[in-house]
Amino acid sequence: MAGANKKLPLWAEAGLLPTLNLLAAFLVSGLVIWGLGEDPFLALSLLVDGAFGFQEAIGYTFYYATNFVFTGLAVSVAYHAGLFNIGGEGQAMLGGLGLTLAVFLVGDTSPFLAIGLAILGAAVFGAAWAFIPAWLQAKRGSHIVITTIMFNFIASALLAYLLVGPLQRPGGQMPESADFPAGVGLVHAHDLLAMMGMEFEQSPLNVSALIALACTFAVWFMLTRTRFGYELRVVGKNHSAARFAGIPVARMTIVAMMLSGALAGMMGLNEILGEQLRLIGNFTLGYGFVGIAVAFMGRNHPVGIVLAAILFGALYQGGAELAFEMPNITRDLIVMIQGLVILFAGAMEHLFRDPIERLFMRFRAREAA
Amino acid sequence: MDQPFAIETRGLSKHFGDVRANDELSLIIPKGTVHGIVGENGAGKSTLLKMLFGFYRPDGGDILVRGEVVRFQNPMEAMGKGIGMVHQHFMLVEPFTILENIILGSEGGADLNAAKAKAREDLKELEEKFGFDLPFDEPVERLSVGVRQRAEILKALYRGAETLILDEPTAVLTPQETEQLFGLVRQLKAQGKTVLFVTHKLNEIMAVTDDVTVMRAGKVVAVRKTNETSAAELAELMVGAKVAREAARAETGEHKVRLSLNGVYASGDRGHTALTDISLEVHDGEVLGVAGVAGNGQTELLEVITGLRRLARGRIWYDGAVIADEKTTTDPITLRRMGVAHVAEDRLKTGVVESMSARENAILGYQREADFSRRGLLKLKEIAKRAAGYFESQDVRPRNPNLPISSFSGGNQQKLVIAREISRAPQLMIIGQPTRGVDIGAVTKIHDQITELRNAGKAILVVSADLDELLAISDRIAVMCEGEIVGTLKVEDSDEQTLGLMMAGEKRNAG
Amino acid sequence: MEFFADLTLLIDSTFRTATPLVLAGLAGLVAERSGIVDIGLEGKMLAAAFAAAAAAAVSGNPWVGMVAGVLASMFLALIHGYVSIAQRGNQIVSGMAINIAVAGLAPTLANFWFHQGGQTPLLGDEARFSAITLPFAERLSDVPVLGQLYTEIISGHNLVTYLTVLIIPAVAWMVYRTSFGLRLRAVGENPEAVDTAGISVTKLRYQAVLIGGLLCGLSGVVLSTGMGAAFIRDMSAGKGYLALAAMIFGRWKPVPTLLACLLFGFVDALQGRLQGENLPLIGEIPVQFTIMLPYVLTVIILAGFAGKMDAPKASGIPYEKDH
Amino acid sequence: QPVLLYDVGGKFDKSFNEAAHVGAEKFSTETRISYRDFEPSSETQYEQALKRFARRKADLIVAVGVGYSVAVRNVASQYPDVKFTVIDAIIELPNVQSITFRENEGSFLVGMIAAMKTESNKIGFIGGMDIPLIRRFERGYQQGAEYVNGDITLIENYVGTTPSAWNDPIKASEMARSQYARGADIIFSAAGPSGLGVIQAAKDTGNLSIGVDSNQNHVAPGFVLTSMLKRVDLAVYMAMKEASDGSWQAGHRVMGLEEGGVDYAVDEHNKGMFTDEMKARLEQARAKIISGEIVVGDVAGSNSSH
Numbered sequence A: 001m002a003g004a005n006k007k008l009p010l011w012a013e014a015g016l017l018p019t020l021n022l023l024a025a026f027l028v029s030g031l032v033i034w035g036l037g038e039d040p041f042l043a044l045s046l047l048v049d050g051a052f053g054f055q056e057a058i059g060y061t062f063y064y065a066t067n068f069v070f071t072g073l074a075v076s077v078a079y080h081a082g083l084f085n086i087g088g089e090g091q092a093m094l095g096g097l098g099l100t101l102a103v104f105l106v107g108d109t110s111p112f113l114a115i116g117l118a119i120l121g122a123a124v125f126g127a128a129w130a131f132i133p134a135w136l137q138a139k140r141g142s143h144i145v146i147t148t149i150m151f152n153f154i155a156s157a158l159l160a161y162l163l164v165g166p167l168q169r170p171g172g173q174m175p176e177s178a179d180f181p182a183g184v185g186l187v188h189a190h191d192l193l194a195m196m197g198m199e200f201e202q203s204p205l206n207v208s209a210l211i212a213l214a215c216t217f218a219v220w221f222m223l224t225r226t227r228f229g230y231e232l233r234v235v236g237k238n239h240s241a242a243r244f245a246g247i248p249v250a251r252m253t254i255v256a257m258m259l260s261g262a263l264a265g266m267m268g269l270n271e272i273l274g275e276q277l278r279l280i281g282n283f284t285l286g287y288g289f290v291g292i293a294v295a296f297m298g299r300n301h302p303v304g305i306v307l308a309a310i311l312f313g314a315l316y317q318g319g320a321e322l323a324f325e326m327p328n329i330t331r332d333l334i335v336m337i338q339g340l341v342i343l344f345a346g347a348m349e350h351l352f353r354d355p356i357e358r359l360f361m362r363f364r365a366r367e368a369a
Numbered sequence B: 001m002d003q004p005f006a007i008e009t010r011g012l013s014k015h016f017g018d019v020r021a022n023d024e025l026s027l028i029i030p031k032g033t034v035h036g037i038v039g040e041n042g043a044g045k046s047t048l049l050k051m052l053f054g055f056y057r058p059d060g061g062d063i064l065v066r067g068e069v070v071r072f073q074n075p076m077e078a079m080g081k082g083i084g085m086v087h088q089h090f091m092l093v094e095p096f097t098i099l100e101n102i103i104l105g106s107e108g109g110a111d112l113n114a115a116k117a118k119a120r121e122d123l124k125e126l127e128e129k130f131g132f133d134l135p136f137d138e139p140v141e142r143l144s145v146g147v148r149q150r151a152e153i154l155k156a157l158y159r160g161a162e163t164l165i166l167d168e169p170t171a172v173l174t175p176q177e178t179e180q181l182f183g184l185v186r187q188l189k190a191q192g193k194t195v196l197f198v199t200h201k202l203n204e205i206m207a208v209t210d211d212v213t214v215m216r217a218g219k220v221v222a223v224r225k226t227n228e229t230s231a232a233e234l235a236e237l238m239v240g241a242k243v244a245r246e247a248a249r250a251e252t253g254e255h256k257v258r259l260s261l262n263g264v265y266a267s268g269d270r271g272h273t274a275l276t277d278i279s280l281e282v283h284d285g286e287v288l289g290v291a292g293v294a295g296n297g298q299t300e301l302l303e304v305i306t307g308l309r310r311l312a313r314g315r316i317w318y319d320g321a322v323i324a325d326e327k328t329t330t331d332p333i334t335l336r337r338m339g340v341a342h343v344a345e346d347r348l349k350t351g352v353v354e355s356m357s358a359r360e361n362a363i364l365g366y367q368r369e370a371d372f373s374r375r376g377l378l379k380l381k382e383i384a385k386r387a388a389g390y391f392e393s394q395d396v397r398p399r400n401p402n403l404p405i406s407s408f409s410g411g412n413q414q415k416l417v418i419a420r421e422i423s424r425a426p427q428l429m430i431i432g433q434p435t436r437g438v439d440i441g442a443v444t445k446i447h448d449q450i451t452e453l454r455n456a457g458k459a460i461l462v463v464s465a466d467l468d469e470l471l472a473i474s475d476r477i478a479v480m481c482e483g484e485i486v487g488t489l490k491v492e493d494s495d496e497q498t499l500g501l502m503m504a505g506e507k508r509n510a511g
Numbered sequence C: 001m002e003f004f005a006d007l008t009l010l011i012d013s014t015f016r017t018a019t020p021l022v023l024a025g026l027a028g029l030v031a032e033r034s035g036i037v038d039i040g041l042e043g044k045m046l047a048a049a050f051a052a053a054a055a056a057a058v059s060g061n062p063w064v065g066m067v068a069g070v071l072a073s074m075f076l077a078l079i080h081g082y083v084s085i086a087q088r089g090n091q092i093v094s095g096m097a098i099n100i101a102v103a104g105l106a107p108t109l110a111n112f113w114f115h116q117g118g119q120t121p122l123l124g125d126e127a128r129f130s131a132i133t134l135p136f137a138e139r140l141s142d143v144p145v146l147g148q149l150y151t152e153i154i155s156g157h158n159l160v161t162y163l164t165v166l167i168i169p170a171v172a173w174m175v176y177r178t179s180f181g182l183r184l185r186a187v188g189e190n191p192e193a194v195d196t197a198g199i200s201v202t203k204l205r206y207q208a209v210l211i212g213g214l215l216c217g218l219s220g221v222v223l224s225t226g227m228g229a230a231f232i233r234d235m236s237a238g239k240g241y242l243a244l245a246a247m248i249f250g251r252w253k254p255v256p257t258l259l260a261c262l263l264f265g266f267v268d269a270l271q272g273r274l275q276g277e278n279l280p281l282i283g284e285i286p287v288q289f290t291i292m293l294p295y296v297l298t299v300i301i302l303a304g305f306a307g308k309m310d311a312p313k314a315s316g317i318p319y320e321k322d323h
Numbered sequence D: 001q002p003v004l005l006y007d008v009g010g011k012f013d014k015s016f017n018e019a020a021h022v023g024a025e026k027f028s029t030e031t032r033i034s035y036r037d038f039e040p041s042s043e044t045q046y047e048q049a050l051k052r053f054a055r056r057k058a059d060l061i062v063a064v065g066v067g068y069s070v071a072v073r074n075v076a077s078q079y080p081d082v083k084f085t086v087i088d089a090i091i092e093l094p095n096v097q098s099i100t101f102r103e104n105e106g107s108f109l110v111g112m113i114a115a116m117k118t119e120s121n122k123i124g125f126i127g128g129m130d131i132p133l134i135r136r137f138e139r140g141y142q143q144g145a146e147y148v149n150g151d152i153t154l155i156e157n158y159v160g161t162t163p164s165a166w167n168d169p170i171k172a173s174e175m176a177r178s179q180y181a182r183g184a185d186i187i188f189s190a191a192g193p194s195g196l197g198v199i200q201a202a203k204d205t206g207n208l209s210i211g212v213d214s215n216q217n218h219v220a221p222g223f224v225l226t227s228m229l230k231r232v233d234l235a236v237y238m239a240m241k242e243a244s245d246g247s248w249q250a251g252h253r254v255m256g257l258e259e260g261g262v263d264y265a266v267d268e269h270n271k272g273m274f275t276d277e278m279k280a281r282l283e284q285a286r287a288k289i290i291s292g293e294i295v296v297g298d299v300a301g302s303n304s305s306h
């Protein structure tokens, strides 16, 4: 298997293969749609147009993508440290809680401070929620996949408690907090562009998208350029070699998980501080899980993750538009399509890799001759 | 009619990508003989064997078994033709008992207990015939390599092997175990079986084989009758040039104590006492060899010295300062800074990170040194330069630091590891199994480097399962048995037999 | 006496709720013993629940439902197998993908066929596996303790639950007492050894995932045609994940896994019982916290077992024999 | 063309989304005016959907569910010339009609029915997701029961604390079985699709259950004592009707017993279970509630505006 990744040029590796997998997923989805008596091609065009066809659509696509960038990065940082963090969902919820508390703490006195604190709060609470499973894994060897799953359930119940109790919106009926004080919230992209004199349709896209990009760069830099990243990857690959190299495995495990949790927690910036401007009980809507798929579709490389995130953003937004336009295509069907995309693009990379590689081999051989 | 050839290959070829692992390979192995194969790391030995065993499929050429052409699709078919193989890395299921491992795949019947009962019967016979005596109901993970290997051989015979393939069977054995193995091999031969035998140790070739084939770069470069050739000639044929005599050990005189252990106790991973009252000293300008049957505490010894395992009792001094006792252990990073280098015993498990590139492996353990990282940032250029340097100085092949370390042979991996550890000009060098599975070309080079260090007045502690090696490079040899040092000998008054007996715990000696 | 009554009905409920967990847990166990991690239990369960309810609704016969449910689950198992074995893909991603795809597909089909918004029609008693009253249950009911135990706890469960009681020893026997079991355990520990012993790793693993599919299918069947009487979107409600947790608790061994499932079942029943109760000292626990109980307990017990759990060494790692 | 937007619960939640759907159907069959509807899959899509149809100048946009309150407030102020009707929430804007229900009043009556019908003096309540909206069902139910019989015991359970609680009939039925085993013989479930589990349990154990939102008496005739109707269908129907004949008005409309917004269901499936004496008492209570003689309690802050 060694050097297998060397067998293909980058454009084929990063461009051709994912595209083929995507097409395969759409093919199967198309068959289902066709089976349900709808026109798959119309559906596809509506989906694409709905995702990128007009400014607002693009705004929404990138808005959703922002969520996935956060959760995807979270999964991959943990993964590089050899940990499977399925707890992104719960960590995101706690992140949302953290930022909400920060907002209600100082929101009235100083919106700016509040926003700053909120960003911090999101990261800190997310990290804290990841800490316990991490600690249990590092010190007690408790299976982190299980503990993180459990912590998702616990987080949702905890949030529910607070949102129908202490944090309940006055007179509210649903588990949601009161609205944030005026002025507390992240600037929307259209406002930002307007300031720069550019006209852009309204959409929930907001500056947390930039924060996400900053995180992406930070993660990439951390993994490839820093000693910490190097040690993190060593721990991820081989504990006994890590000890040999004097790297404290337990501490690294915990730190990596907390970083992961912090990233997941920051998802709340986009959803809560960017758009909803109040804490909603189930605002994470499974984005934490999708992050797993995003991370693997992006081959756990920051850039790949951004691309995969955009793909999923497009599926969410385009899917919604599709459901608008074709009443018989329900949101359930969209969910299924997402599942298929994850299956083909996330788990079946060899489906086309092997044949394509053979193709390239033959090609090279001919060149050589 | 009775076909004289157990195995014959005609123009056999196997490629991996653009590597010609086996290239138009033809050889003939007469029935009832012991046939040796030697060659450098990466010469293509394992590949050849794996094809004969149906594990790889040839890209070209034929394999003939007893005169008829065969096209093995899988090992099962090879076994059907009476070919059995003992792999370099044992193919045993650790939590299973020997018996379970032996019947795995040829249980004959759905009911496991019945299958076991039947197997016991059949095995009795084989045991008589070849004089095995194995603890059938012990889980393999609790057994020594020697026992595991005999289990592997019995497994092959149980499957009716006529021809037995052994890939580097002695790499991890003690002299006694090796002797035992050879005894077995001779017995197999006496019973009319054919044995195919790969090793890097030429004296073993001389000891057991009838014929020997020399491979280089996937080709057969020579075939000899063993009694008509010599180790020297084989060595030459292998590398394609005269092998330099190993560097002589200069007189270094009396020197200060660099490392000393005093009454050290430590427990192993399974909670048992692995080290009992270990006391020893290593001086500057000397090589202290540590001999012992695998699993008698050598591993733990290396670990306590290099800060990877805490002591239960006792003290360790380095250069006059305590580096470890009940309470304190000095972490590997600090130790390295103090000038203690460590070549890990288990390369793949500890010494390198397999999936990482050779370049990244070149700084493993030194990643925090000033010349590799500053303020938490890696100095990539510097690292690349250093790695390239190692490749040159040690002649590591293939010469490409960006390949994952896993795609280098153990031999080449080892060269890289040694380079990494020597490069820091250590005062004390702790080395586990310096040349396990490494071809003689590389062995000579590595031994030379150890000797040069010693001559330069550095202190060196070497743990090795290979007595020839210890005898060749050590000044003194300490022998471990059941976690104790049963004796320490000057190299001039030690020899295989005495050491062997001490390792087996038969003989004590306060040298 | 109050307490005794409570206990009996807690235990009674435990058996019911544990049934799907046990089946799914054993499914995960068989798959993972062969080296295939199956986080897709949830999806298979849901698919089986749907197929069973749909087929039973159409045919009016629970057995038809059972067959359909099991087949659906085995089909998904086959896909997961193909992805994990032939494609050497990431098994966790594959599992999650299946969970998501099914969560979308099942209600879609339900809606397409029955137009009840992602649900299947309610099943009449003849179309489902309703409670079976064992012989003499009525008469023994007033015999103190033993009689009551028999009536309250042993009797009155649905057929699949009783079936499960047989399946547990069967699976244990298969894993530990048959040659197939030996190979199964071997391939999860060291596939290369199995390969060199001349057994096809691929075939073995496919067999394992299919058996897993069968068991997991039954767990879905019991949801929609035994305990429930219709398919409702997401009705598996995380049981697949819980079963996985139970299996890891059970250290990949049948009986401990069973115990873990029973524990979960019991705690779940208990949390229901605790809701709205005014407990001494504590007072009334908010629902949100009683709901947490099973999960918190899981974490605590997991933390209780120090040290690495003896997972099959090769689980989750695709086997590639180079050329 | 009017538009109907469900909440994340989805069109066929066997609950008020479905009721809304029924109302819209009734409207379009009567008037032959077709309507568009949409099931958002996340809160984010609420605003997206509202905007979208507002831009298309829909005659009326009916948004079902309290979750819409914020989104409607934002969009309605952006599109002052578009009519919005929001159900279960209150928005004070000139182009928004808010409709809320007095679920507690309807629950009061079914509480009375349960109290009059029970033989064990124990009745049960099973809520779906533990939120104030559902708590007020429980509150009214309890009050109604105690109005009939002061020392009746109420056993309560909630399936869960997240939206998944609406879709867990298995757990609901386990809770119901437990309640029945503990002596309750009638259970009122306000749990959406999970409620089917309760009805199933009633059937399996030979007890009685009370349905919710839409009339569920037919689900298991003989085992569903009655259903607490929340006439979202009526509300939607009226809103659309008014919008089409121009009588639509912004403002807050509360639909309690008086307005026929809530009630208990009697039909061929269950009329056998009602004695005239029961009916009499119920009508009496209804009158008293309407006249304000009986004040049905409520949980903190329901119905207060945003």
Ligand SMILES: Nc1ncnc2c1ncn2[C@@H]1O[C@H](COP(=O)(O)OP(=O)(O)OP(=O)(O)O)[C@@H](O)[C@H]1O
Binding pocket: A001, B016, B017, B019, B020, B021, B022, B039, B040, B041, B042, B043, B044, B045, B046, B047, B048, B409, B410, B411, B437, B439, C322
């Ligand atoms: N699985 C493989 N994939 C790719 N290349 C391989 C593989 N196995 C062997 N090779 C190539 O074939 C050559 C011969 O390998 P082989 O294992 O036969 O050498 P060897 O003689 O056994 O070496 P050693 O003495 O280290 O065991 C190697 O140089 C290597 O480059």
Ligand SMILES: Nc1ncnc2c1ncn2[C@@H]1O[C@H](COP(=O)(O)OP(=O)(O)OP(=O)(O)O)[C@@H](O)[C@H]1O
Binding pocket: A001, A002, B041, B042, B046, B088, B168, B406, B407, B408, B409, B410, B411, B412, B436, B437, B438, B439, C322
């Ligand atoms: N997956 C692989 N990809 C590329 N080359 C490989 C692979 N596996 C083995 N090789 C090559 O096979 C040759 C020997 O492989 P093998 O595993 O026998 O090494 P080894 O036996 O550990 O070496 P040694 O005999 O020195 O210990 C090496 O040259 C290595 O480059």
Ligand SMILES: [Mg+2]
Binding pocket: B045, B046, B047, B088, B167
């Ligand atoms: Mg080899």
Ligand SMILES: [Mg+2]
Binding pocket: B046, B088, B168, B410, B437
């Ligand atoms: Mg080798």
